[in-house]
């Protein structure tokens with residue numbers, strides 16, 4: 001293997017065959033170093049841009065809002081007219097609603113009926129809410145003195161002309177689509193979708209719906225990955241399952257790496273006789289950057305580049321595959337897609353039970369909330385210590401509790417980071 005030799009941490013327990021494991025943060029750094037953002041850009045209608053990756057800084061061509069407007073239904077007044085302590089009575093000389101154009105400068109001593117969103121004509125400088133006014137014929141009377149600018153949303157108060165409202169690399173979600181619409185972007189430039197091939201390796205794998213023979217299991221990783229990759233900015237090339245036959249695996253790997261931006265496989269990355277992926281990858285000319293990571297579950301995870309693709313060889317155990325994708329693979333793919341880095345939403349929880357463990361690898365243990373409304377921090381029960389193959393257990397978890405690499409065990413009440421799922 002031509003993976004870089006250092007830095008590493010000493011492995012422990014089941015890892016004690018002198019393997020050196022790459023710390024998780026170093027593995028992430030190396031993975032990210034492999035990823036350059038796809039360059040091609042597409043012009044698409046705003047409705048088609050939803051969910052995609054913005055390819056430029058979107059700046060507002062006008063001030064937002066474009067004109068001073070009322071934040072309330074009420075009456076426009078000129079504060080200079082309001083001498084003394086009040087109450088004040090003013091004649092209402094007209095009405096202006098959202099969508100109406102501006103009006104001429106008002107005479108002093110007059111008010112104007114105004115509805116929320118309507119433009120504020122020059123000269124008026126405050127809105128009195130209708131709840132604070134008594135209306136009689138064409139006059140209003142109110143007794144609380146408004147301040148200058150009261151209930152008026154000034155032009156440019158949300159964003160100045162030329163201000164970036166959605167930065168390059170943002171995923172265009174609900175908030176970004178709304179902001180792009182508000183600055184009049186009928187079409188926007190987005191990065192092309194990243195093309196991601198996936199295949200599961202293993203001669204034991206059958207598709208759900210097919211009958212199982214002796215020694216066979218249903219392929220779950222394929223479906224987990226299809227779900228994880230179901231995003232508007234990803235084009236998935238689903239190559240199904242491939243048995244542990246080196247010639248078939250190598251052909252699939254080479255073809256996929258020639259036509260895709262990333263190739264993700266599951267299984268066959270460990271040390272067994274049928275674990276062919278790292279060897280085949282290097283035989284095909286691939287450059288391996290990471291081979292074993294100090295993470296539980298998921299120690300064997302391979303990263304490298306071949307042709308135009310980043311190869312991500314995830315372990316076969318279903319929970320290991322899921323976790324390694326979540327904490328490393330997804331970050332690398334996001335960078336490849338041109339998305340700007342986001343910090344994953346983690347929270348703090350308290351352990352509801354003790355958990356024994358060996359120090360050495362950072363652990364992401366399935367955990368679920370304990371119903372205890374009296375505590376300020378959510379309490380979670382750390383589930384089984386043996387879970388790398390337990391896809392059903394993962395399905396019942398509420399998230400992953402993060403146990404630091406150096407931890408010798410968790411005691412009830414300890415505060416842990418938690419990744420809600």
Ligand SMILES: Nc1nc2c(c(=O)[nH]1)N[C@H]1C(S)=C(S)[C@@H](COP(=O)(O)OP(=O)(O)OC[C@H]3O[C@@H](n4cnc5c(N)ncnc54)[C@H](O)[C@@H]3O)O[C@H]1N2
Nearest residue numbers: 200202219220221222267268269270275299315316317320
């Ligand atoms: N002697 C050693 N054996 C193992 C080591 C080790 O260091 N030394 N590491 C163990 C660890 S940790 C893991 S994780 C696994 C990873 O192995 P592979 O990536 O080579 O995965 P496979 O052997 O192909 O499969 C492991 C396990 O997962 C099941 N599997 C595989 N693919 C799927 C799928 N698509 N859907 C559902 N289940 C799948 C497979 O049947 C095996 O049970 O290696 C350990 N061994």
Ligand code: MOO
Nearest residue numbers: 297298299320388
């Ligand atoms: O790394 Mo393995 O994923 O502990 O089962």
